[in-house]
Structures are given as C-alpha cells and as structure tokens.
Amino acid sequence: MEQETFYKDQYDKSLDRKNEINSSLSTPIGILTALVAGLFYATTTFDFTDNLFLTIIFALIGAGSLILLGKSIFHLVKALSDLHQGYDYAYLADTDVLNNYYTGLLNFYNSQPGATPTSAQQSAQKEFDAYLLSELIKSAGINQKNNKAKMFQRFKCHQYMIFAFISLSLLIIPFGIDFGINKGKDKVQKVKIDSVIPVNLNIKCRDTIERLIIKTSGNGKASCRKTNTAAYSNDKRGR
Numbered sequence: 312m313e314q315e316t317f318y319k320d321q322y323d324k325s326l327d328r329k330n331e332i333n334s335s336l337s338t339p340i341g342i343l344t345a346l347v348a349g350l351f352y353a354t355t356t357f358d359f360t361d362n363l364f365l366t367i368i369f370a371l372i373g374a375g376s377l378i379l380l381g382k383s384i385f386h387l388v389k390a391l392s393d394l395h396q397g398y399d400y401a402y403l404a405d406t407d408v409l410n411n412y413y414t415g416l417l418n419f420y421n422s423q424p425g426a427t428p429t430s431a432q433q434s435a436q437k438e439f440d441a442y443l444l445s446e447l448i449k450s451a452g453i454n455q456k457n458n459k460a461k462m463f464q465r466f467k468c469h470q471y472m473i474f475a476f477i478s479l480s481l482l483i484i485p486f487g488i489d490f491g492i493n494k495g496k497d498k499v500q501k502v503k504i505d506s507v508i509p510v511n512l513n514i515k516c517r518d519t520i521e522r523l524i525i526k527t528s529g530n531g532k533a534s535c536r537k538t539n540t541a542a543y544s545n546d547k548r549g550r
Contacts (some may be wrong), residue, residue, distance in 0.1 A: 325454030353422035401450035
C-alpha cells in the first residue's frame with residue numbers, strides 16, 4: 312500500500328470517528344436529563360419533617376446522587392469541548408488553496424535555469440505530493456488524538472452516570488417508605504393572617520323600585536308618571 316493512500320484513509324477515518332463520537336453523545340444527554348428529573352421529583356416530594364432517620368438517609372443518598380450526576384455532566388461537557396480552547400481538528404486546505412500552491416511550485420521550477428516544462432512539472436508534482444502527504448499525516452495524527460480524548464471523556468461520563476443510577480436506585484428505599492407512610496394522610500395547608508383589614512359592615516339599603524301610576528284622562532287616553540315606591544308607601548301609612 313502506498314503511503315499516500317494509507318494516510319488518506321487514516322485521515323478520512325479520523326473525521327468519520329469524530330462524527331460517530333458526537334452522535335453517540337445524544338444518548339447520555341437523554342439519560343442524564345431523566346436522572347436529574349427523577350432526583351428533582353424525589354427531592355420535592357419527600358417529606359423532610361416526618362421522620363428524622365429517613366430524612367438523614369435520604370439527604371445523604373440524594374447528595375451523593377447529585378455529586379455523581381454533576382461529575383457525569385462535567386465529563387459530558389468535556390467530551391463535547393474542552394471548555395477553554397475546544398478540540399481543534401485539523402483539515403486539509405481548500406482545493407483552490409492547494410491548486411495555488413501547486414501553481415506556485417510549477418512557476419518556480421519553470422523559472423530555474425535549464426529547466427524544461429517536463430522536468431519542471433515532475434519536480435513540482437513531486438514536491439506537491441510530499442507536501443500533501445505531510446499534511447495528511449499531521450492532520451490525521453491531530454484528529455486521532457482528539458478522538459481519543461473525547462472517547463476518554465465519554466467513558467468517564469458513562470461511568471459516573473452508572474454510579475448515579477445506582478445511587479438513585481438506593482434513594483427509592485427511603486422515598487418509598489416515606490411515600491407509604493404519608494399516602495393516607497390528608498395534606499392540610501396552614502394559613503396565617505399577619506394583619507387584619509377593617510371592613511365596614513354598615514350597609515345602607517334604599518328601595519329604588521319605581522311604581523307606574525296610570526291615570527285616564529277625560530278623552531280616554533292613559534297617562535303615566537313615575538313615583539318612588541318607598542315614598543308612596545310612607546304616604547299611605549301617614550294617611
């Protein structure tokens with residue numbers, strides 16, 4: 312196998328491996344999200360005032376689970392990037408840049424004394440191939456080192472994630488006991504009044520019902536006028 316073919320294959324595999332590692336990180340992201348949600352639910356549901364012994368056990372296991380989850384998330388973030396500089400993957404230059412480099416080499420050898428077009432092209436091609444080979448070797452080496460670092464961080468993420476899952480499984484014991492104890496209890500909300508707002512209960516009511524009194528005129532037509540019911544009743548009582 313030619314060196315150029317071999318290192319070109321290594322370069323391509325290093326980039327494919329990078330994409331494979333990045334795609335595989337979506338699984339721990341989903342699992343960690345579920346574990347954090349489970350820890351949050353257990354913490355907010357647990358009654359810390361009911362039993363001191365259960366509360367201590369729950370708090371210790373919960374704190375351990377939180378630490379393990381934090382470590383797992385930390386290594387997951389480092390698997391995506393190294394926080395400060397990032398994973399600097401190496402790539403070959405763009406094709407137009409490589410072509411300009413080859414053209415410059417060709418012009419250089421053509422300008423040499425006694426050079427023929429054939430010899431200039433052979434020399435330029437030879438130097439260009441050597442340059443391309445060195446770029447492939449350098450880029451493939453950088454990418455392989457980055458992939459190894461990302462795989463190590465992914466491994467540590469999985470490791471702490473498994474420990475966190477075991478810890479949360481143990482957390483079910485005190486949580487289940489507390490849930491069974493408080494299952495039949497009614498949750499009563501206590502309301503405390505800090506200040507009293509004075510309310511005036513003296514409400515005055517007034518009869519506002521109006522009565523229509525219809526009178527007939529001499530021509531047989533009816534006319535009406537509005538009178539206050541309360542005033543009308545008082546007037547009748549006075550009589």
